[in-house]
Amino acid sequence: MPGILEKIAALEHEMAITQKNKATTTHLGSLKAKLCALRRELLNPEKAGGKKVPGFEVQRYGNSRVALIGFPSVGKSSLLTALTGVESEAADYEFTTLTCIPGVVHLNDAKIQLLDLPGIISGAAQGKGRGRQVIATARSADMILMVLDATKDDAQRQMLTKELEDVGIRLNKQRPKISVNRTKTGGLKFNATVPLSILSYEMCHGILQTYKIFNVDVVIHEDASIDDFIDVLEESGTTPRVYMKCIYVYNKIDMLSIKMVDTLARQPFTQVISVRQKMNLDGLLDRIWQELALVRVYTKKKGMFPDFSDPLVMTPQRGNKFLTVENAVGMLHKSLLEEFKSALVWGTSVRSSPQICGKTHELQDEDVMQIQKLTQAERARKSHGKKTGQTVAGTGIPVDPKAARDKKDKAPLKT
Numbered sequence: 083m084p085g086i087l088e089k090i091a092a093l094e095h096e097m098a099i100t101q102k103n104k105a106t107t108t109h110l111g112s113l114k115a116k117l118c119a120l121r122r123e124l125l126n127p128e129k130a131g132g133k134k135v136p137g138f139e140v141q142r143y144g145n146s147r148v149a150l151i152g153f154p155s156v157g158k159s160s161l162l163t164a165l166t167g168v169e170s171e172a173a174d175y176e177f178t179t180l181t182c183i184p185g186v187v188h189l190n191d192a193k194i195q196l197l198d199l200p201g202i203i204s205g206a207a208q209g210k211g212r213g214r215q216v217i218a219t220a221r222s223a224d225m226i227l228m229v230l231d232a233t234k235d236d237a238q239r240q241m242l243t244k245e246l247e248d249v250g251i252r253l254n255k256q257r258p259k260i261s262v263n264r265t266k267t268g269g270l271k272f273n274a275t276v277p278l279s280i281l282s283y284e285m286c287h288g289i290l291q292t293y294k295i296f297n298v299d300v301v302i303h304e305d306a307s308i309d310d311f312i313d314v315l316e317e318s319g320t321t322p323r324v325y326m327k328c329i330y331v332y333n334k335i336d337m338l339s340i341k342m343v344d345t346l347a348r349q350p351f352t353q354v355i356s357v358r359q360k361m362n363l364d365g366l367l368d369r370i371w372q373e374l375a376l377v378r379v380y381t382k383k384k385g386m387f388p389d390f391s392d393p394l395v396m397t398p399q400r401g402n403k404f405l406t407v408e409n410a411v412g413m414l415h416k417s418l419l420e421e422f423k424s425a426l427v428w429g430t431s432v433r434s435s436p437q438i439c440g441k442t443h444e445l446q447d448e449d450v451m452q453i454q455k456l457t458q459a460e461r462a463r464k465s466h467g468k469k470t471g472q473t474v475a476g477t478g479i480p481v482d483p484k485a486a487r488d489k490k491d492k493a494p495l496k497t
């Protein structure tokens with residue numbers, strides 16, 4: 083019996099020799115789905131018999147996690163040391179780093195955990211080297227810095243991207259706009275809201291058979307590819323797709339001509355640096371900040387200055403896309419939500435500062451928030467479900483006219 087790796091190789095070979103035309107696309111779609119199933123099996127540690135390797139289980143710390151991924155000796159450890167001050171051994175031989183080394187960058191009041199990892203080589207996803215552990219750590223990150231050697235050719239970038247794609251990591255890409263809803267009966271219902279150039283009823287039918295999904299409503303909202311469709315089907319599987327920001331970091335530009343550096347720097351999501359010459363490290367930090375798009379919310383107590391040293395930091399990458407007042411209050415303390423009446427918000431998310439906001443209000447970076455709690459009587463009224471007159475948007479709680487008249491709360495924010 084051939085092993086999983088042989089089966090994968092055989093499928094990849096079959097796909098490579100199959101001519102790509104209208105008649106074969108459905109067949110190719112099924113092959114892709116099968117390939118995906120094998121990779122899933124390989125990555126599932128219990129089935130693949132994989133063991134946890136010590137030195138990789140690093141505790142999450144700070145507001146975001148950024149992983150350094152790259153081939154051996156591109157300068158990952160040198161970069162970690164330069165940005166965080168944590169000594170990670172750097173040397174001119176490959177595989178100097180064998181475990182995961184964490185460091186912390188303090189960036190605009192937020193703490194960013196940076197992870198230095200062993201170099202990965204082609205075939206990492208299939209378990210070569212420490213590839214599988216490195217990639218599992220990468221999956222846990224909010225962002226990837228793909229560190230590349232600017233003096234080498236660009237095949238490294240494509241190979242690494244493929245390695246990451248093989249384990250379900252999608253770089254700088256949004257989740258495909260496809261909805262798939264299982265039904266009890268009725269077979270496949272297939273609809274598209276835009277013209278499709280690749281996907282068709284037959285093709286999706288074939289792929290769904292591989293997944294043993296027979297009764298389902300599929301609606302396609304963009305001109306998606308076969309891979310996009312499979313990505314959505316894999317969502318409920320063992321390796322759901324993760325959509326992550328990636329910055330391509332070309333290191334060692336001290337070895338290149340200015341013209342070559344300029345060409346590299348013009349690519350999207352790219353930063354060029356030299357750790358050795360300390361070139362553009364600030365530019366890289368700015369870019370990390372920009373791409374993480376963290377939202378800092380400063381809290382203040384009534385009549386007091388806001389606490390500018392310790393903001394609540396919310397991470398859009400971690401799923402809570404809607405950075406609402408409710409999320410922010412929940413981060414302070416879950417029990418506060420019970421007592422929550424409304425929030426006074428100063429900043430760019432409101433028309434006039436301060437504004438009385440309900441739980442669903444979406445906050446923006448550098449907003450200031452002051453929580454107004456329910457009084458005993460209001461809590462009692464809330465639990466009895468009595469509603470009278472004007473309510474605070476999103477809460478269903480009556481606006482207290484006395485509080486609204488409170489001059490102190492309306493006073494501009496002290497700066």
Ligand SMILES: Nc1nc2c(ncn2[C@@H]2O[C@H](COP(=O)(O)OP(=O)(O)OP(=O)(O)O)[C@@H](O)[C@H]2O)c(=O)[nH]1
Nearest residue numbers: 155156157158159160172173177178179201357358
């Ligand atoms: N010219 C030049 N060399 C650099 C630069 N940054 C790092 N190096 C050198 O590149 C070599 C490898 O650096 P490391 O930091 O060990 O690279 P790594 O990616 O961590 O390597 P592994 O842990 O083995 O995967 C060392 O000899 C560094 O001194 C740079 O900006 N320019």
Ligand SMILES: [K+]
Nearest residue numbers: 155173175178
């Ligand atoms: K090295």
Ligand SMILES: [Mg+2]
Nearest residue numbers: 158159178179
């Ligand atoms: Mg290293």
